[in-house]
Amino acid sequence: MKKLVPFAAAVLALAPFAYADDASDAARTYRQANEARIIGDFVSLLSMPNVATNKADMDVNAEWITAYLTSRGFMSETVSAGGAPYIIAERKVPGATKTLLIYAHFDGQPVQEEEWASPPFTPTLRDGMVVNGAKVLDMQEALAGTINPEWRLYARSAGDDKAPIIAVAAALDALDKAGIAPSANIKLLLDGEEEQGNPTLEAVLAAHKGKLDADILLFCDGPMHQSRQRQLVFGVRGTTEVQITTYGAERPLHSGHYGSWAPSPISDLSRLVASMSKEDGTLTVKGIDKGLRPVTKAEKAAIAAMPNIDDKLKADLALGRTLGNGQRVEESVMKPALIVTGFNAGGTGDRASNTVVPRATAAINFRLAPGQTPESVREAIDSHIQAQGFFLTEEEPTADVRRAHAKVAKVQWGSGYPAFRTDLDSPATRKLIGLLDGIDGEATLLTPTMGGSLPIHIFSTAMPTMPIVILPVANHDNNQHGENENMRIQNLWDAIEIYATVIAGYGK
Amino acid sequence: MKKLVPFAAAVLALAPFAYADDASDAARTYRQANEARIIGDFVSLLSMPNVATNKADMDVNAEWITAYLTSRGFMSETVSAGGAPYIIAERKVPGATKTLLIYAHFDGQPVQEEEWASPPFTPTLRDGMVVNGAKVLDMQEALAGTINPEWRLYARSAGDDKAPIIAVAAALDALDKAGIAPSANIKLLLDGEEEQGNPTLEAVLAAHKGKLDADILLFCDGPMHQSRQRQLVFGVRGTTEVQITTYGAERPLHSGHYGSWAPSPISDLSRLVASMSKEDGTLTVKGIDKGLRPVTKAEKAAIAAMPNIDDKLKADLALGRTLGNGQRVEESVMKPALIVTGFNAGGTGDRASNTVVPRATAAINFRLAPGQTPESVREAIDSHIQAQGFFLTEEEPTADVRRAHAKVAKVQWGSGYPAFRTDLDSPATRKLIGLLDGIDGEATLLTPTMGGSLPIHIFSTAMPTMPIVILPVANHDNNQHGENENMRIQNLWDAIEIYATVIAGYGK
Incomplete structure (x- = not known):
């Protein structure tokens, strides 16, 4: 072309x-x-x-x-x-x-x-x-x-x-x-x-x-x-990342004897992760867009002038949908993003076992757009986690801390830098x-x-x-x-x- | 006592x-x-x-x-x-x-x-x-x-x-x-x-x-x-279990270049898991209680006569809350339960990497109460997954299947038996x-x-x-x-x- x-x-x-x-x-x-x-x-x-x-x-x-x-x-x-x-x-x-x-x-x-x-x-x-x-x-x-x-x-x-x-x-x-x-x-x-x-x-x-x-x-x-x-x-884009760990009972429990009564940290973490974005990728974390610089006319025009590779990419990657309601990939990266890159708890596949696990951890990578800072993202996410009812700690919570709060999240931020x-x-x-x-x-x-x-x-x-x-x-x-x-x-x-x-x- | x-x-x-x-x-x-x-x-x-x-x-x-x-x-x-x-x-x-x-x-x-x-x-x-x-x-x-x-x-x-x-x-x-x-x-x-x-x-x-x-x-x-x-x-209780796998792109993608555009199977699976129960453990899957036999008066009286071990258990297990809005453990097991026993995708901890992963898998164990059957639970869960917009397959989906559907879930049921x-x-x-x-x-x-x-x-x-x-x-x-x-x-x-x-x- x-x-x-x-x-x-x-x-x-x-x-x-x-x-x-x-x-x-x-x-x-x-x-x-x-x-x-x-x-x-x-x-x-x-x-x-x-x-x-x-x-x-x-x-x-x-x-x-x-x-x-x-x-x-x-x-x-x-x-x-x-x-x-x-x-x-x-x-x-x-x-x-x-x-x-x-x-x-x-x-x-x-x-x-x-x-x-x-x-x-x-x-x-x-x-x-x-x-x-x-x-x-x-x-x-x-x-x-x-x-x-x-x-x-x-x-x-x-x-x-x-x-x-x-x-x-x-x-x-x-x-x-x-x-x-x-x-x-x-x-x-x-x-x-x-x-x-x-x-x-x-x-x-x-x-x-x-x-x-x-x-x-x-x-x-x-x-x-x-x-x-x-x-x-x-x-x-800038970047920062966080790992969030939620807690259930202090030790693994039999899912039959205790699974109706003891909370599953996997379900709690799933709800927390699900609360942060919609299915179309829209972020639902209050304040995460604080300070965001709007996309300029020249930037929009530049993107419009680029060859559109979305269809080819979707076919190559075997994707049946993309985020952003049809927004092309070059446009999508103008926005901040929250990408859940890992979620690990308990066993799956051959290692599945009927256990209520003691903890679940998710790793989230944030990509920052101009105007955001690692600090502003951190503040918005920490507030969001607290608004979901979690007691927030940076350290491994003691048994007493876990007893004292209905839900506890250990929130560990990595370093980061702005866009x-x-x-x-x-x-x-x-x-x-x-x-x-x-x-x-x-x-x-x-x-x-x-x-x-x-x-x-x-x-x-x-x-x-x-x-x-x-x-x-x-x-x-x-x-x-x-x-x-x-x-x-x-x-x-x-x-x-x-x-x-x-x-x-x-x-x- | x-x-x-x-x-x-x-x-x-x-x-x-x-x-x-x-x-x-x-x-x-x-x-x-x-x-x-x-x-x-x-x-x-x-x-x-x-x-x-x-x-x-x-x-x-x-x-x-x-x-x-x-x-x-x-x-x-x-x-x-x-x-x-x-x-x-x-x-x-x-x-x-x-x-x-x-x-x-x-x-x-x-x-x-x-x-x-x-x-x-x-x-x-x-x-x-x-x-x-x-x-x-x-x-x-x-x-x-x-x-x-x-x-x-x-x-x-x-x-x-x-x-x-x-x-x-x-x-x-x-x-x-x-x-x-x-x-x-x-x-x-x-x-x-x-x-x-x-x-x-x-x-x-x-x-x-x-x-x-x-x-x-x-x-x-x-x-x-x-x-x-x-x-x-x-x-x-009876039991049955399922493993659910959701899909993103066919290969791992750089979370910066593609994470605003390519769906994360972890977020999709989190939303799906979160949709199945409330924070208090109440199941939100339509039809999962179908045929459930009510708890009898004699059963309620027997539970009431048992020593209440909830407080001791909570303290022992370092739990800050239990499911069921105060329902004691003996009463909680009279109900069906859905326990997410595993969720694995991507890396966390030292293995975290800034990648949009190709797939995420959760293992769920169901405990059945009288009246439910493994078949009735399976029917309700399969319908629920479809109602969340997933194309449901029992086999590893081909690239064409993934291209053809916005969301695909591989749903693998284990065996089971009634209560x-x-x-x-x-x-x-x-x-x-x-x-x-x-x-x-x-x-x-x-x-x-x-x-x-x-x-x-x-x-x-x-x-x-x-x-x-x-x-x-x-x-x-x-x-x-x-x-x-x-x-x-x-x-x-x-x-x-x-x-x-x-x-x-x-x-x-």
């Missing part, structure tokens, strides 16, 4: 930019001549284990990346605030008045190697997806011949999130080779502890934010849209959108927010005036976090053209 | 029976002179493993029991209908016009030996309860000295249900020794597969019920009342109650029904005119079915007096 009029132009009434033919053509030409070498570099980077809890591994990665960047004219330093390393690098461009800051992370999720079809740190080329029975290609032989862009490279962090490092370097190599000067200074912030929840990011930013000043932050993480169209994302959204329509974002649309005349999808969460609020808090836009480059089906994580080769090629275009054009 | 006027007399306006002093005195005298021998016999019987799935083990038990009975004047035969053995035995009494049929079972629940404080088939004497830190007694030394009736003998089936075999034999020995003739023929039906759900009982009864004709069946199984007062139970209740006030039961009250002038508790279930309907169907009364002899805290099952010695002594009294008096 090709469209010659860019969506972005339609949505934001932008004046069309000249196509950035020079830079993207240069990137394509260079890439076509160097495919084996680029993939070879990516294989080298992916061969290094990168679970951030192993700092020695992360240092090995940081050294490799530093060498890779400095050979391309970057000044690079590795910093830390007691956690895994972060790399801050800059390539200054003489005369440039603008600065691009590109973020990516080089750590990866822990691996369960036995689940993988090939070892996660032995990058493996396949001619497609593992789930479709793709066959393993001999690396040397494959790179010596014609490389099919539908091949995929399998390794931890192939999709999440080492590819931007390789693609930015290749883009600079291409521009250098073609004699096209970058139009802006290029700064990189490469994160070594993203998958660990960035315990030291705030401290790192506090110490080094002066070095990160820029006109725009391109946050290069996350999967692209399922349609494979180029995409910019202007926000993320983030950048204005869809600002000079900084208009410029970026125009450049991307200019690559091939295809419209870049403008997604007001992704449904998932990233701690971008840490950046926006530290550097409040800098526009932050998410520019994902990995295929949507990259299996991030799971086994058989992969990068589709065409996505890597596209990323090189995107970076070359932005680097060549942003400062003009 | 001793009462000199028997409850039974008060409840049923019975003419007081003469105290059966002779028989119970004879039993006590004989027992006091033979305690070590009686316990020794019990130890021998309990030393034989008796999980009914091992038929060779059950045959060993049956041979031992047969020898034990034939040496006391019983004619005994071991029968089977393809399952574990049953023993049918009779001791005819010259001139007797009445016949007592006593039921017990000699098989036991499977054991998880690692959970036991001492091996389940190495009977072990302790000076109290394991949970209270009771110490193991040297068997030989203990039996040679004064035996404390608060000691307990630990072994599988000590409480459930080999004791009646030893106690009936000791009662007959005591009467023989005292020269008191039994007043009735004594028949025994000893069941070798009760804990396996009696798969062949119907066939055994069909083949042999002619040999089991009697004026009353004493069903000697189950624990006594928590107050330790002597007890007769006139009914059991059973004998009239509290019949000539046969009056006679029995009078004899028991006569032992010591203490009232026998008359419990209209136990909350638990036994397949007594199989007996009442095969032998519809015979009154069936449950006469439990094991201590209530015998840990039946679990680890460290035990029999309190005093309960064994009391059982001997009870059997001697009934055997000596019932035919008079």
